[in-house]
């Protein structure tokens with residue numbers, strides 16, 4: 001049995017549970033139960049506060065965990081990054097009251113900065129030879145300049161609307177962050193095998209993202225032309241039709257090039273084009 005640490009509530013919870021669900025790993029999200037076993041996969045979910053996830057994975061209380069890169073770097077715990085999950089994208093930035101005429105990092109010398117990420121900030125300040133006072137608070141960081149608690153802040157920014165509503169402007173982006181799947185460095189062989197199975201499923205879901213399964217009827221006379229514009233996995237599947245002059249062509253198209261390719265296919269005489277989403281794809 002593999003044990004995964006998942007944020008019990010908050011921004012990472014939904015996307016993590018969706019990822020498991022898409023991989024057909026069933027887990028009831030009994031929010032009051034802290035440890036829940038999957039009904040159909042050798043996985044148990046340990047619900048924790050995200051701050052505690054890096055340590056729980058490093059110490060082996062959990063084998064793997066999903067946590068924001070910001071939190072993982074801040075904690076400096078000894079665990080490895082297994083994969084980047086692509087959700088909860090944000091950045092850690094320095095921001096100051098918007099009416100200040102900011103000329104560069106030197107502004108922060110002798111200033112007080114409020115943050116929940118003192119280690120990352122400290123490291124950044126040392127790298128740039130800035131001497132600022134770091135004031136640690138665990139939440140509502142953006143309010144601190146407004147109430148005279150600090151001169152600037154160092155916090156998570158995504159859309160930037162929290163900064164705007166607190167009259168702050170972002171002056172330096174220090175790091176980019178996304179959700180990470182992290183793992184204990186000394187997992188048993190048995191656990192590593194379960195993890196491989198899980199990653200295989202995640203990949204199948206990810207590979208199917210933004211892909212469409214497309215079927216169409218094509219005039220045989222123009223079949224080669226039609227095939228030449230289709231990327232497909234290997235080559236498209238060609239199926240005969242009752243009418244000898246026509247055949248059915250099945251292929252997989254990338255969402256990004258979808259309309260461009262469909263346009264060409266229509267010009268080449270393709271008809272009855274059917275488009276369906278793909279749930280999983282094993283390459």
Ligand SMILES: Nc1ncnc2c1ncn2[C@@H]1O[C@H](COP(=O)(O)OP(=O)(O)OP(=O)(O)O)[C@@H](O)[C@H]1O
Nearest residue numbers: 010011012050068069070071088089090156158177
């Ligand atoms: N606005 C945002 N947009 C995108 N990702 C975000 C945003 N805010 C936070 N995150 C990411 O999601 C993670 C979890 O955020 P969340 O707000 O749920 O936790 P938290 O702020 O640490 O929790 P709490 O508010 O209970 O202390 C963060 O560590 C960060 O990686």
Ligand SMILES: O=P(O)(O)OC[C@H]1O[C@H](OP(=O)(O)OP(=O)(O)O)[C@H](O)[C@@H]1O
Nearest residue numbers: 011139140156157158159160161162163
């Ligand atoms: O740039 P934005 O899109 O406005 O997002 C940034 C805000 O989002 C997060 O707070 P959250 O909403 O998670 O509230 P919290 O303070 O409870 O963590 C983060 O701490 C910022 O305050």
Ligand SMILES: [Mg+2]
Nearest residue numbers: 010011139156
């Ligand atoms: Mg938050």
